[in-house]
Amino acid sequence: MPRKSTRLTFAVLATGAGVFAMLQSLIAPALPTVQHALHTSQSTATWVMTAYLLSASVFTPILGRVGDLIGKKRTLVAVLFVVLLGCLLAALAPNIGVLIVARVVQGVGGALFPLSFGIIRDEFAPSRVSGSISNLSAVIAAGGGVGIVAAGPIVSALDYRWLFWIPVAVVAVTVLIALRYVPESPNRAEGKVSWLGAGLLSAWLVALLLPLSQASKWGWGSVKVIGLFAAALALFTLWLLSEARSRTPLIDLRVMRLPAVWTTNTAALLFGAGMYALWSFLPAFVQTPAAAGYGFGASVTASGLLMLPMLVAMFLSGILSGRLEPVVGAKSLLTTGAALGALALGMLALWHSAQWQVAVVSGVFGLGIGLAFASMANLIVGSVPASQTGAATGMNANIRTIGGSIGAAVTSVLVTGHLQPSGLPYASGYTHGFALLAVLCLAAALAALLVPTARKAPLTGPARTADRTPTEPEAAASGTRG
Numbered sequence: 001m002p003r004k005s006t007r008l009t010f011a012v013l014a015t016g017a018g019v020f021a022m023l024q025s026l027i028a029p030a031l032p033t034v035q036h037a038l039h040t041s042q043s044t045a046t047w048v049m050t051a052y053l054l055s056a057s058v059f060t061p062i063l064g065r066v067g068d069l070i071g072k073k074r075t076l077v078a079v080l081f082v083v084l085l086g087c088l089l090a091a092l093a094p095n096i097g098v099l100i101v102a103r104v105v106q107g108v109g110g111a112l113f114p115l116s117f118g119i120i121r122d123e124f125a126p127s128r129v130s131g132s133i134s135n136l137s138a139v140i141a142a143g144g145g146v147g148i149v150a151a152g153p154i155v156s157a158l159d160y161r162w163l164f165w166i167p168v169a170v171v172a173v174t175v176l177i178a179l180r181y182v183p184e185s186p187n188r189a190e191g192k193v194s195w196l197g198a199g200l201l202s203a204w205l206v207a208l209l210l211p212l213s214q215a216s217k218w219g220w221g222s223v224k225v226i227g228l229f230a231a232a233l234a235l236f237t238l239w240l241l242s243e244a245r246s247r248t249p250l251i252d253l254r255v256m257r258l259p260a261v262w263t264t265n266t267a268a269l270l271f272g273a274g275m276y277a278l279w280s281f282l283p284a285f286v287q288t289p290a291a292a293g294y295g296f297g298a299s300v301t302a303s304g305l306l307m308l309p310m311l312v313a314m315f316l317s318g319i320l321s322g323r324l325e326p327v328v329g330a331k332s333l334l335t336t337g338a339a340l341g342a343l344a345l346g347m348l349a350l351w352h353s354a355q356w357q358v359a360v361v362s363g364v365f366g367l368g369i370g371l372a373f374a375s376m377a378n379l380i381v382g383s384v385p386a387s388q389t390g391a392a393t394g395m396n397a398n399i400r401t402i403g404g405s406i407g408a409a410v411t412s413v414l415v416t417g418h419l420q421p422s423g424l425p426y427a428s429g430y431t432h433g434f435a436l437l438a439v440l441c442l443a444a445a446l447a448a449l450l451v452p453t454a455r456k457a458p459l460t461g462p463a464r465t466a467d468r469t470p471t472e473p474e475a476a477a478s479g480t481r482g
Contacts, residue, residue, distance in 0.1 A: 006125075008181045012181065014136055015170060017116050018139045018143040019167050021141070025147030026151050027052075030151050030163060030300070040095075055106070058206065061250070061395050063114075064392075065250050065390060066111075067114070068188070076112065082105060082108045090164040092161075115390060120136065122187050122389075130325050130378050131322035134318060135322055136377075156300075196242055200238055204236040205402075216409070255388050260452050267445075269403035270443045271372050272400030273404060273406050274407055274437040274441040277407035278365065281411055281415060282358070287299070291422075292422065310363060311366065313363045318374050321370060331452075334375035335448040337372030340371070344364040345361075345441055346434075417429065
């Protein structure tokens with residue numbers, strides 16, 4: 001049962017997770033400004049994004065597991081403090097090298113997602129867990145949208161360094177409140193961190209994501225890209241063998257094989273491909289000069305405002321999903337959210353000649369994001385043992401990120417594969433890219449249909465047992481089926 005104010009606890013969790021989500025997208029629209037201010041090349045400036053992506057991918061599941069073992073509140077406070085240091089270092093960075101290091105440090109904050117979901121499961125009354133997870137998911141989704149919308153006005157009115165000074169102030173206050181008011185979770189996993197598993201997980205994630213993010217510059221057929229993909233496959237195989245044989249695995253593969261978990265993760269991979277790729281390429285599309293035969297020549301600020309309907313819609317639908325989930329179930333919400341994403345991207349592929357059309361599409365896609373984010377988290381949390389919450393939700397977040405990297409890489413090939421004499425992409429590149437992303441979101445909706453239908457059970461104990469899948473988490477923990 002709750003031992004302190006759950007409202008204050010939720011506010012702390014939402015602030016930390018929301019700031020990290022905002023940091024994911026806040027710097028992207030300002031990269032040209034950063035490149036000019038720090039006197040560096042475009043290819044070097046892109047490492048500001050790549051370093052953050054790789055760092056978050058490595059630390060999210062590892063620190064989620066650490067939280068399961070040593071205490072989620074203790075780990076949460078440590079992660080918030082590291083994010084604070086990363087933002088401070090970025091705000092003061094004298095050159096691009098220091099800024100890239102600062103972004104690596106900020107990437108540790110990826111663990112805020114699984115830690116927050118775990119604290120909610122442990123500390124909130126069972127009847128409030130589902131709604132609180134939905135609300136937190138809405139904040140996380142909206143945080144990414146806030147970054148895209150707010151970057152332009154902040155850089156125009158102040159300076160790009162304020163993209164980090166503002167989070168410094170917010171996170172500093174959050175650390176102090178978390179220390180005093182967030183209770184330590186009573187549920188602990190047994191065992192210790194499998195450092196071999198952590199090392200292999202980190203290695204295959206870096207070997208996979210690095211070529212995906214750099215292939216457009218290195219070339220898909222280059223030795224570096226092919227070699228890293230081969231290394232990723234070999235390291236992934238070694239990681240699976242290591243985890244299967246470990247007495248205390250970093251990620252319990254038996255839990256990952258639960259029907260509700262693997263189907264939700266499949267939907268997360270496919271939906272993440274559509275979502276992150278759209279966030280990357282829609283601003284570029286609307287900023288393209290109209291002389292190219294499409295686009296509106298919008299400024300960074302104006303392109304961010306066209307994303308505002310997405311921000312509002314994803315927040316409202318995420319909040320609404322918490323009310324709908326007990327009635328229609330998380331599976332239905334995930335299916336609907338992915339289908340709305342497919343609809344929006346299909347509309348965008350055919351319907352993008354006016355700014356209001358892009359705004360409408362943005363809003364429809366935002367509805368899908370809000371529903372999908374909240375339902376994914378609820379499906380994972382409701383399907384795994386309490387001691388595995390951090391690791392399982394961390395992997396789900398990671399799988400979304402991997403999907404996003406794949407979606408962005410493939411879309412980049414379609415968009416930049418054939419350029420006009422001016423150097424700008426042809427309209428067909430964007431059209432084909434958006435159509436592909438629509439297909440991926442449709443595939444996510446089909447994957448969501450495979451999620452086992454949840455059954456209702458009495459709410460008992462601090463961890464929610466309602467809306468769990470037919471396979472009991474306790475059975476997963478012992479490696480048996482219920």
